[in-house]
Amino acid sequence: MIKTVLSVIGVDHSDGDLILAIELAREAEAHLAVLVLAISAPPPASEYAAVVNAAWLEERQEDIERLRERVEEVKALLAVTQLSADVGGEYLDRAWIDEAVGHRARCADLTVIGPVLAADDNLRTPVLKGALYQAQIPVLFVPDGKRPTVRPKRVLVGWDGGLEASRAVHEALPLLAGAEEVHIAMVDPRGREDGLQIEPGADIAAYLARHGVKAVVDRLPSGGQPVADALRTHAVDTAADMIVIGAYGHSRLRDLIFGGVTRSMIGNADLPVFMAR
Template identity: 55%
Template sequence: MSFKTILTVTEPGMSDDDLQLAAGLCEEVSAHLAVLVVALAAPPPVGEFAAIVSEDWLKERQADEKLLKKRTAVVSAFFAGRALSADTVSAYPEADWADETIGRRARYADITIVGPEVLAGETLKSKVVEGALFSSGKPLLLIPKGSRPTLKPKCVLVGWDTRLESSRAVRESLDMLIGADEVHLALVDPIEGETHHGAEPGADAAAYLARHGVKVTVDRLPSANHSVADVLRQHAVDCGAELLVMGAYGHSRLRERIFGGVTKSMLEGPSLPTLLAR
């Protein structure tokens, strides 16, 4: 799909670097930039000490709200002199519900951008990722530090595993795949058979993409005792990919957190811009 509205998230204390990056991507594809400024609120005190600490909690909340208002004003001023179409809104949810707040906002965008500064953190990063992936139905683009992101990539690597999440990721990135000079459909240790990759692994997915005009090549890769994430990272380097497209959380979030998984590994250390969808 084409990207007409792009969402990015920032918070008090952050620089404008992620905003600058998101603005550049919007200018590249003539998209509107929606900015959500978030401050994560501490939950209200409860129990027998509530009366004692409530005054301090109220003072902390008032200070947070002042910082949120100041950051929102700074962001608005950042776009004031630009020709870019943009809007800025703020939110002050409790930390436990911040992913839902971000996800609701992400429903009104085509994709959510997570820049290097958000990726370098932990709390806001997890809220943005989970909110976008689980509460919006829209894709997410991770942009690691030092990368050169583009929404018009010439070479794209698609991590394909036949799951619904992979299919969604391909559909969400289809316009970019059509515009690319080369698309590598990577299958790691593919299993033949009707319930897996079919008699010729990757053939059905490649045929689907080819009918859309995608210049696709199927790459069947052995893991050779390496993780799937590491195999995809290395193959992205080998083929000069500017973007990795893959499905997210093919297993439950709990299983990924306990046992690990491709999504978890990519979130911890993306080596190139990565589009995730589920």
């Protein structure tokens, strides 16, 4: 059950993503936590360090003041909604954004990412990393022109039997249980080599049925197209209003590269995507 929704916005972002988060929190009857982020300028390296540093310090103070003002603007906007809410601001180096988001997201049930944040190349990936990997809570990715919801009617679940997909299904259970129709989409599925599972997907369908989820398994041939494209096409064919997928990727030191399916779903989303890892 979703009781706390986290919305992350940039200090110079419009109110678009915040309004989407307000709508989602109101629908879920949840507390809304807002984190406003400002990226600090790196310290200068110059032979005129004394002069440059003075200008840099002045710029930092202006940025910090702008962040304070933006936090107050968000508080005023939320006060009108009468929602249960809190607002915080962070001024930090880009390398620490994921940790700051992760720290805040550990006290939330869901992070909502709207189209404004999604279009911000500086913030999008570290915010996703913070929520999905540092805090390990699900993300609802909302593309431009779509409205977020915790009560989807028709849901497409991308299923390959892996740990990430399993995690996504478990996190999405409250949404799936309330849906009228759930399609478990498997692209080019294979049966187990030991022969114990004749029909791929039958196990997850049975599991969901025990939770009261009305699910059917759709086994799809890729036809040579990428998995993400096959899922998007089937989402249209089934009139889905949400896709549920696992967030695939790997890490090396502090860097994380999202896997091909995850990256494609994020970059070309045309309906809300619920992701978990």
